[in-house]
Structure formats: C-alpha cells, structure tokens
Amino acid sequence: MKVRVATEQCSTCAGCHVSFVDLHEKLLDVVNAIDIVYCPILADFKEHPEADVGLIEGCVRTDHDRHVVEDMRKKCKSIIAWGTCACWGGICGANTVFKPQEIFDKVYLNNPSTVTNIIPDSPRIPKFENEALPIDQIIDVDFYMPGCPPHPYFIFEGLTSLIAGKLPDTTLRSVCAKCNRRMDKTDVSELKRNIEGIPDPEVCFLSQGYICLGSVSLDRCLAPCPNTGMPCIGCTGPTPRVIMNPYRDIRTEVAERMAKLTKIKEADIIKEIENFARTYYSYYMGAPVLRNKPTFLIKKWMREAEKEAATV
Amino acid sequence: MMKGTDQKIKILLDDKACRGCQLCVDVCPVEVFTFDKARNTASVTKEDNCIGCLSCYYICPPTCIDLQGVSYSKNFYCDSEGMKIASRLI
Incomplete structure (x- = not known):
C-alpha cells in the first residue's frame, strides 16, 4: 500500500x-x-x-x-x-x-x-x-x-x-563539512564586510575576516554559497550544538572560532554581529527556543545600533 | 577512561569533513589530537587521555567530532526543549 x-x-x-x-x-x-x-x-x-x-x-x-x-x-x-x-x-x-x-x-x-x-x-x-x-x-x-x-x-x-520505516541516514554536520575552503590560521586583524575586497576562493571566509555563519548552520543545502564565493547567511538554521545549549549562541560561536583563526578580537566580532543582528539572525529570530536564550537581546542591540548610526 | 567512571570514551572524527583548522588541537587540555600537515586533517592519537570535557565537540567548525561514552547533557546544562528538537532533526 x-x-x-x-x-x-x-x-x-x-x-x-x-x-x-x-x-x-x-x-x-x-x-x-x-x-x-x-x-x-x-x-x-x-x-x-x-x-x-x-x-x-x-x-x-x-x-x-x-x-x-x-x-x-x-x-x-x-x-x-x-x-x-x-x-x-x-x-x-x-x-x-x-x-x-x-x-x-x-x-x-x-x-x-x-x-x-x-x-x-x-x-x-x-x-x-x-x-x-x-x-x-x-x-x-x-x-x-x-x-x-x-x-x-x-x-x-x-x-x-x-x-521504509526508519530514520534517515543523514548527518547533523554544519555547512563547513561540505565547504571546500581550507581553514587556515592567518594574521588578518580587521573585519571585512561582504562588499569589501575579493576573497581568496581557496581559503575559509572566517580566516579572511569575513563573517560566515557556516560553522553554526546545519548542512541541509550541501554548501552552495561558500563554495561559489558567498559567505553562509545561515538560512538552514542552527546546528544541534546551538539549539541544545542555552549559553551558546550564533554570535559567540562564530566569534570564538574566528578569533582563534585570525588576529581579530572576539569582542569586535560579537559587536559586529550584534550591530547587524537583524541580518545575521533573520532566519531564526522567530523561534522561541533561540530567541528565549537569556543572552539574545536583539531589541537592545537594535537600539544601540540606531544610536551609533545617529552619532556617525 | 572518563574519571570516576568505567566508561570508555570513543572519539569519532570524520576526516572527510575536517577542514584542517586545528582548533581541536588548540583547545584540547589533554592533547588527544595531532595535526597531519600532509593530509590537512586532525587525527585522534591519544584517545585514552580524553576526560570528556566536550571542548573539541563544541569548537569544531564542521562539527565532525562526535564522542561516544560521554553524556552531552549530564555534566553540562542543556535546554530540554532544544534537546527534544535536536533529536527530531532529519
């Protein structure tokens, strides 16, 4: 049947x-x-x-x-x-x-x-x-x-x-697992926006100072964006590691890895993601399991970013 | 062996997914991992050293490290709602 x-x-x-x-x-x-x-x-x-x-x-x-x-x-x-x-x-x-x-x-x-x-x-x-x-x-x-x-x-x-009555044989790896870029440790000391410069197609975006959400996003896409030259925007949603832990968040996870790969300060990366929170969290800010995290203060970040933009 | 238990920890490293970032080598407090430059991947060399701190599990960008014999939620606080969702991902 x-x-x-x-x-x-x-x-x-x-x-x-x-x-x-x-x-x-x-x-x-x-x-x-x-x-x-x-x-x-x-x-x-x-x-x-x-x-x-x-x-x-x-x-x-x-x-x-x-x-x-x-x-x-x-x-x-x-x-x-x-x-x-x-x-x-x-x-x-x-x-x-x-x-x-x-x-x-x-x-x-x-x-x-x-x-x-x-x-x-x-x-x-x-x-x-x-x-x-x-x-x-x-x-x-x-x-x-x-x-x-x-x-x-x-x-x-x-x-x-x-x-067939069984669970699928798919892994719960992040987008990085299917990305072909090499994760090098570099001396990059400044964050770059996506529109700045031309990234090296062989090297990981994080190593080059571009914020990429590949390492915190579940691979349900086979990584088309980073493999063709665009940093991951996290459209598939977070990995189980982020979902399970109330104290782990997209911005802290990305910042921790990026700070270890480059010479950029962890606090600067966190601040950058908070300033553009509506972009980086756009796909999952509606989910209570993520937005109820005690550290997720998007409205505060929005107010601060607006204040900062007004003073420039 | 995990301290205070009889359970043997097994570290599963998927070297096809490893991107060669060496972050597991950096964060491991007991030097379980070594980095193979020629293959550009990390490998598990001293599995017996593992204390089950999960540092490598959480830092790994391609999430290619899994640990058997360690509870992800017993020693570390986990959100029950999040655990439920994570177990139902297909």
Whole structure:
C-alpha cells in the first residue's frame, strides 16, 4: 500500500515545494511509493484528507495558518516541519521584532515606493496575528527538516527513509563539512564586510575576516554559497550544538572560532554581529527556543545600533 | 577512561569533513589530537587521555567530532526543549 502524503503551505514562498519538484528523475522513485493526497500548489481541494505523513511549509502568521496546522495535525499521523519557516520561523519570523502596527505602517501607510494609504481590512482576509511562530508552537511536530529550501537530496533521503520505516541516514554536520575552503590560521586583524575586497576562493571566509555563519548552520543545502564565493547567511538554521545549549549562541560561536583563526578580537566580532543582528539572525529570530536564550537581546542591540548610526 | 567512571570514551572524527583548522588541537587540555600537515586533517592519537570535557565537540567548525561514552547533557546544562528538537532533526 502506498504511503499517503499531504503537503500544506502556511506563510511562506513555496520554495520547499519547488525543491521537492527538483528531485527530477528521483521524483519517480518517490512518487511510486507515495500517494500525494493533498497539495495546494498542484490541485485545489478545500478539505484536508486523512494522510500518513503531513509536510507543512511556512510559519504561522495569520489565523488561517493556525487553523490549517491544527487541522493537519488532526488528519495526519505524523507531521514534518518542512523548511526553515516551519522549523524556526524563517524570513516571515524576522518581523517578530516589530509590532503588527509598525509592519502595516511601513507596508501600507508610509511605504516610500507606493502611494497606498489604506490598510486592507475585510472579513475575507485572514486576521494577522501578533507574531510569526514556527509550527511547533501551535501543534506537536514529529520531525524537523530545516533548509531554505532543504536540498532535494535531504527531501529524498527523509521521505524514502520514513516510507521504509526508519530514520534517515543523514548527518547533523554544519555547512563547513561540505565547504571546500581550507581553514587556515592567518594574521588578518580587521573585519571585512561582504562588499569589501575579493576573497581568496581557496581559503575559509572566517580566516579572511569575513563573517560566515557556516560553522553554526546545519548542512541541509550541501554548501552552495561558500563554495561559489558567498559567505553562509545561515538560512538552514542552527546546528544541534546551538539549539541544545542555552549559553551558546550564533554570535559567540562564530566569534570564538574566528578569533582563534585570525588576529581579530572576539569582542569586535560579537559587536559586529550584534550591530547587524537583524541580518545575521533573520532566519531564526522567530523561534522561541533561540530567541528565549537569556543572552539574545536583539531589541537592545537594535537600539544601540540606531544610536551609533545617529552619532556617525 | 572518563574519571570516576568505567566508561570508555570513543572519539569519532570524520576526516572527510575536517577542514584542517586545528582548533581541536588548540583547545584540547589533554592533547588527544595531532595535526597531519600532509593530509590537512586532525587525527585522534591519544584517545585514552580524553576526560570528556566536550571542548573539541563544541569548537569544531564542521562539527565532525562526535564522542561516544560521554553524556552531552549530564555534566553540562542543556535546554530540554532544544534537546527534544535536536533529536527530531532529519
């Protein structure tokens, strides 16, 4: 008997569904073993059918999303949080540092690039919730498959293993494990922004003074960014080492390693990441397991960065 | 052997993932690791020295060091919610 799979979207971009289609020929292997009973981007059904596995993409931003995830939980035997938005809040979760009113003000009332001045308000539009939450804050989640989007390899491994009734044979290594750059100890003494200079393609970004989040991000992407010349932005979310320990954080972990590889002071690296916290934490600041860390003070860092920018 | 216990610690180093940063060599207080310049990877040479402090486990950038026979949460405070999520990552 085929395994019945339902996929669903909440507040998200549909990138994870596109990654699923990117399985190409391997999709045939998966499709032979599963029966896709619900998939809003392929067919329009109004009710969730009963399913064995439910893949939910996206975070909970509106009351419609809340209804959808609760209904999926009732109808599916096991739920997989699919992609960074469902696991950690993702990009939608990044607006957790603003109140809904501030977001509406920026988007609809005082948007510099449009002339709208009306906040959409109709019973047909789902109600905006106070904050964007990963789905595990609303329902119980059986498995987490982060990634923005997860590479088709991990979707294939995850689905085929679960169909076979076992856990996937994928590792929980960081992005560095798949990066081809060499980690050298250097005499670099100043931090560089991504737009400054041309980095050596053979040597690790941290060794060259560029902040790269590869060492704190789970490899669910096969490291395309650092291998093609762009520092990792941490879109797959943190490694288990960061998730498990309340006193370990992205900025302290990166700073510790970078300070040991270069001559840059650890405090300077931490300060730089705090100044640009909304960039470096953009994919996971919505996840309570990370934002509830006692050292995560993003609103304070934002105020300080604004104050600093005003004095320059 | 971990002090005060009978449990033997096994250090698993995935040398395919090792980037040759030598940070494990630097942080290990009991010199378990040595660095192989020719292969540009670290290797475990004195496993018996290991005291299970997990310094190498946490510093390793590609997270390619795993320890068997050491509890990650017994001696070091871990967040139970985070542990639950980490165990369910696929």
